[in-house]
Amino acid sequence: MNTLEPSAQPVHLRLDSQFNAEDCQWLGEVTGSEGHWYSYLFFPNDVLIRGALNDMKNQASLLGGNTVYMTNPQDFATSFTIMGNAYICP
DSSP: OOOOOGGGTTOEEEOSTTOOGGGSEEEEEEEEEEOOTTGGGTOOHHHHHHHHHHHHHHHHHHTTOSEEEEOOOEEOSSOEEEEEEEEEOO
16 A cells, blocks of 8 residues: 655645646646555555555655646546646745
């Protein structure tokens, strides 16, 4: 399971239409994923989602970002994948 690194704790995840990246610097695309073909046998969906969110926040933090604007999640039967754009915002 992906755990949240301490450096990624301040990263904000945004999915709302009010997010305005005008004052932010785009750092790159990030992807968070959790699960394998057998994961659904051992983990409920909320655990897979949390792992994917942690993975994405960790990646954004490695880029120096403090905000991720998420695109629509990809929900599969055995895993969960999310995508977004990492930004550094004031």
